[in-house]
Every structure is written in structure tokens, then in C-alpha cells.
């Protein structure tokens with residue numbers, strides 16, 4: 227396994243469970259990148275891709291505004307412009323519906339597997355199955371989101387219940403009065419990502435998975451036209467199969483894959499803190515601002531922002547302010563007094579919104595599982611199972627065709 231984010235960890239888990247001897251390497255530490263500071267919502271409700279009809283017109287203006295939660299740093303980057311062109315090509319009703327069905331099957335399988343995984347292995351990650359609450363401040367936001375909910379119900383059978391007026395604060399007292407409406411999706415769950423990764427790592431070590439941190443893959447070593455070892459900064463590792471779960475960094479490894487991944491890094495921000503006094507009971511998706519607030523027994527996090535600005539780790543104070551002000555519009559107490567961590571990390575975005583989970587052109591024993599967009603936590607267990615089933619030459623539980631490599 228190359229890459230110890232949630233996807234690589236899930237692949238290592240299902241391969242070990244299937245009887246394989248697994249080594250997992252990461253150039254940093256397990257769960258140290260995107261899988262660390264995300265919002266931890268496991269959300270089949272979020273099945274529709276970013277690429278939907280009209281999204282270009284609605285949001286492209288805001289993409290270039292520095293105070294917007296969506297931002298493209300203006301620069302000459304041909305890969306980014308090629309990606310945007312392909313993204314625009316996916317903003318069609320028929321494509322959106324098709325992508326939604328493919329995403330839902332992996333999301334639902336992953337949601338089921340999380341229940342099994344957490345019960346069977348006792349992973350300590352503040353797992354809760356309250357569902358999520360999508361909160362709309364403005365009446366026009368509620369009207370437009372209600373059309374989306376109708377589509378989710380009729381086309382995909384995803385259950386949701388609406389709350390209006392005083393029923394909203396009765397359900398979630400942490401919200402301000404006067405909001406236009408809210409929708410509760412009972413099928414969602416949430417967990418604390420850093421705790422999940424720590425606990426999962428410990429469980430893999432107990433089961434003799436070899437974990438090598440601060441170990442960078444340099445290249446695959448070929449013998450008779452087939453990779454037989456991974457050359458790393460800590461020496462060579464001999465293996466029969468190689469899986470790249472390298473998230474937003476996958477384009478940097480295109481020579482090893484024989485494929486140019488159509489993946490762009492999109493920076494997101496989060497603020498982690500102790501629970502505020504009036505902490506929400508539910509994870510909240512604040513639809514007007516795009517901000518997510520996730521409560522755990524052990525803390526609380528605000529996260530959002532989609533910034534296409536390459537791989538820079540700079541923390542822009544204007545984005546941090548956006549998180550606070552956006553949350554403050556709907557919550558009585560948006561933040562605790564003390565912020566424990568201000569974090570940025572990169573989502574790996576594909577033009578159609580689906581991850582690539584497949585064999586690579588370089589050789590039949592090299593696989594990739596990357597490009598999980600905004601849903602890597604939600605799709606991790608299903609992805610890990612699918613990779614293990616592919617390597618084992620079993621029929622995958624989820625139809626893999628939608629996840630074939632995009633060229």
C-alpha cells in the first residue's frame with residue numbers, strides 16, 4: 227500500500243482481512259493529510275456531484291472572489307484549465323443523475339461496512355448515527371434545496387424529513403431562531419477522523435500489518451516487465467501487488483502508474499476546538515454558506531472552502547473568517563473560546579466527481595484508489611473492500627465500472 231490516508235488504511239484493512247500480508251508506507255504519517263482535519267461526516271445524502279447543470283454560471287463568478295468559499299487562484303496552469311473544461315462537460319442533467327447512482331452504491335456500501343467495522347474492531351472514533359441536518363437560512367435557499375431533496379427521494383430513494391419554524395429549534399436548540407427550514411437525513415453518520423485513523427492504525431499494527439511512516443515511494447522496480455518491488459527512501463519492499471492510495475498527490479506519481487490522473491487538489495479549511503457550551507447535537511450542513519459543523523463527544527469542528535490554488539499550504543485569514551461568520555449566521559455559538567487547530571488539506575477532485583478505483587496501465591498488478599473528491603471518508607470502506615476484491619479476482623460488491631480510470 228502506498229499512502230496511509232483513510233483510503234490506503236481501508237485498503238490495507240480489507241486486504242489483511244482477506245489473508246494478505248500487507249505493508250503500508252506513507253511519506254508522512256498515517257492519516258496526516260486530507261484524512262486528518264476533514265469534517266468526518268459519512269453522508270450517503272451527499273451523493274450528487276459538484277458538476278451539476280447551471281453550476282458554472284452560478285458559481286464561476288464566485289470562484290475568483292477572494293471572500294468566496296469557492297476560489298480559483300488566477301494563474302497559468304494548463305492542467306487546471308483542462309480539468310475545468312472537463313468538469314464543465316460533466317455539468318449535464320443526464321450525467322449528474324448517472325454519477326449520483328454510481329456514487330450512491332459506493333456510499334451505501336461504505337455506510338454499512340462502517341457499522342460492521344466499528345463494532346467488530348471496536349475502533350474508538352466518536353461514531354454516531356444521528357443523521358445530518360441540512361440547514362437553510364434564506365427562504366430561497368430552502369426552496370432550492372427542497373427541489374434537491376425531492377430528487378434525492380424520487381430518483382434515489384434517500385429518506386429525509388423537513389423541519390420548519392419552532393420545530394427546527396426543538397430538534398436542534400443550538401440553531402438560531404428565524405431560519406427558513408431544515409432537512410434531516412437519518413441515513414448519515416459521523417465520526418472523528420483523527421481518532422478513526424489512530425485507532426484503525428493501532429488495529430492494523432496488532433494484526434501484523436507493517437506500517438512504515440516517513441517513507442516515500444520513489445519508484446517501482448521492474449523484473450521481466452512486471453513490478454516486483456517498491457523502491458522507497460527506507461529501502462526496497464518486495465510485493466506481488468501495489469496499490470496507490472495517494473489522494474491529491476496522485477498526479478505526482480503518474481510515471482509509476484502509466485496514467486495521467488485527471489485530479490486537481492482543492493484546498494479545504496477546518497477549525498477544531500473543544501465543544502462550545504451550546505454545541506449542536508447533529509452534524510450541520512449550513513447550505514447557504516457551504517459550511518459543515520460537526521460535534522463529537524470529544525470536540526467540535528467547522529470546515530469548508532474549496533480553493534483551487536495548487537499545493538500551497540498557506541492559511542488565508544480571510545477564509546478562516548468566512549468559516550466563523552458563515553457558522554455564526556445559523557448557530558447561537560459558532561465557535562468555542564479556544565481554537566485547538568487551524569488546518570488546511572487537499573481534496574482530490576476529478577472532473578466527474580467519482581473516484582478512480584482500478585488497475586493501472588503500467589502493469590496488471592498495480593492499482594489506484596484516488597480522487598474521492600469531497601467524500602473520501604464516506605467512501606473509504608467500500609473502496610478498500612473493492613480493491614481487495616479486485617486483487618482477489620472476486621466479483622466486487624459494488625459495480626466497479628463507474629470507477630474505471632478516467633483518461
Ligand SMILES: Cc1cc2nc3c(=O)[nH]c(=O)nc-3n(C[C@H](O)[C@H](O)[C@H](O)COP(=O)(O)OP(=O)(O)OC[C@H]3O[C@@H](n4cnc5c(N)ncnc54)[C@H](O)[C@@H]3O)c2cc1C
Nearest residue numbers: 229231233253261264265266267443473494601602603604
Ligand atoms: C475541509 C474538508 C472537509 C471534508 N469533509 C469530509 C466529510 O465530512 N466527509 C467525507 O466523506 N469527506 C470529507 N472530506 C474529504 C476527505 O477528507 C478526503 O476525500 C479523504 O481524506 C481522502 O483520503 P485519501 O486517503 O485519498 O487521501 P489523503 O488522506 O490525503 O492520503 C494520501 C496519503 O498519501 C501519502 N503519499 C503521497 N505521496 C506519497 C509517496 N510518494 N509515498 C508515500 N506516501 C505518499 C500522503 O502522505 C498521504 O498521507 C473533506 C475534505 C476537506 C479538505
